[in-house]
Amino acid sequence: MVTPSNKTITAVYGQPLTLTMEFCANPPYNKVFWIAKNKVYIPGDADKTVIAYGITNSSDPNCHQAALFLTKVTSSEIGEYMFMVRSPNGLAEGSFHVNMTYASGYNVQDVKSACVTHCHFAAIYVNVIILLLMNCYSRLN
Known part of the structure; x- marks a missing residue:
């Protein structure tokens, strides 16, 4: 199970953005990854614009959290970001759709x-x- 299954976020131009996905897997997961702008990131990967943080545990022993950090949102970061988790029982996915605004208040x-x-x-x-x-x-x- 992956939460959220589909969520829209509006980011502010030039600001950082963290996408956080919660997931539960029993039996335990054996593979997780992000698909962002036609690139695949596994936890621990990083480049100039994206950091895929390591998986953290939650209070439930079967549940975890994954985070993808965008260092600076520009028009090239607009679009869909997918998170996929695989366990012996199958594959689950969740996605974010990132929009952008130029105003931050x-x-x-x-x-x-x-x-x-x-x-x-x-x-x-x-x-x-x-x-x-x-x-x-x-x-x-």
Whole structure:
């Protein structure tokens, strides 16, 4: 049994992401692996963008946890990530579908400080335009 059997996750562009899969196998599993973007990762594998962590045990002696770590989510990481586990009783799989967003929320303080800076420059710009228009109008009269 693998949990989740199918789950959609929205990741934030440029941020790391950990996909965690729980699975139970009795008799014990003899093979586990991730399929990610046409690559196969077994626990302990790593490359520049993905780390397949080792299997950890849970409180139930037949249940375990596997994790796949994406170091930085970009558009190339969007798609399906499958986890497969095999035991003498058969094969089970679970999958994640990773979507991406460019927004991670906003900090109200950051928005206020940005507005103070940009609004201040906008006010100066508008005042300069008004002075130029007044100068042009006074020359016409």
